[in-house]
Amino acid sequence: MTFLLSCQEEKSIDLIIENFEKQVEKNKSWEYDINYKMKYFSSDEDTLNYNSNVRLIKHKNDTIFGGSFWIKNDSIDRYYDLENIYIINHKQKKITKFFPHKGQDWAINGNTISGVLDSYFLKANRLSKYWKDSTTVARLTDTIFRDSNRNAIKFRFKDNLPIEKQRKIFFFNEDDNLKNIIYSVKFQNEHQYNEWHFTNEKYNSITDSDLQLELSNLIDSYKIEDYKETDPKEMEPIANGIEAPVFEGFNFQLNDSISLKDYRNKYVLVDFWYKDCFPCIKAIASLNKIRTEYSKNDLAILGLNPYDNKEKDKEKLEEFIEINEMNYPTIFVDNEVTKIYNVRAYPTFYIIDTNGEIVYSKIGHSEKNEKEIDSLLNKWIK
16 A cells, blocks of 8 residues: 655645545445455454445435445455345345344444445545544645555544544545545554555446346245344343352463462452454453452452464454453353353443452443442442
8 A cells, every 4th residue: 555645736636535425426226346455453464355346325204324335355245225135145036134223233333344335425524524523634746556546634633532633534636526535543552444445436427226126036046035133031131139140261461370269258340352342342441440349369360361362463452452451361262161151242240249249240341230249249349
């Protein structure tokens, strides 16, 4: 990835954004091929590389995505018709239907494939908002990018620690068509970047009827079924009053094996977490605070981690622990431990009493949960 910068005087940021958004406004649909790349914070290499064909049709009244779309990617297609999301598996000849207006929009939004939709077509005025935001710094340059002349608008966003150094560069051709986007951000000494590269663009070449016909042609030969929600009871952590399952693990800081049996006759606060989980990170400060308020003779805090125990991750984990000033141990456990504790989301918290029974369990971190844990410990540990 190389590009050269020079001063740009002929065009202004205002004019480029205005022309782009006018073009988006006047066109009903946009089809393009996209190469979308993403390197996640903790990865040392590209974690994904999508080559997709995307067809977008604007519907301003759609509150979920801003329009209908069809994404073709390898053997999996994804189609949204303003009512339902269809995940189409061509290898299995199976179509799974999701209901985004009932909260199942995560079938797209909760998936990294959603990045291929981020072309500023369905919600184009975001560029104007960046430009008008007084906390955002913008710069226009002309550049050679991927062997083509481009006008590049670089936005530098205000730091919101621990998120910092957010940058987004939009590359436009001479007709002010958006051709490339690069995004980068830093979080606790880790970097993430995303790239979007658009080719073979066609405006107003498709309609909703075209997409509906494409689906109907598949339905006759494909099995179609509604997505079956997991029973909410299956997602719940172990109930209070149940004897805590015994587990063993490896103390990362002390380089030694441990067992839950080692903590008999004291309360144990268990936190299932991993370092790329943002809610888990937000919980660390409150756990640090609790650690300072109670004696280790009365309370043990164990951060059970099933993901960060690969050799290549351990050096980064050591730095992560130092940055977050974690004053309680990270315990590597295998997936069997997460299964017996029914961990379905992160973080998940348990408190085990001096008799080895579970007296508290909760999924997720919030200020309310933080106060609840502190209040209970204060009542139990005197």
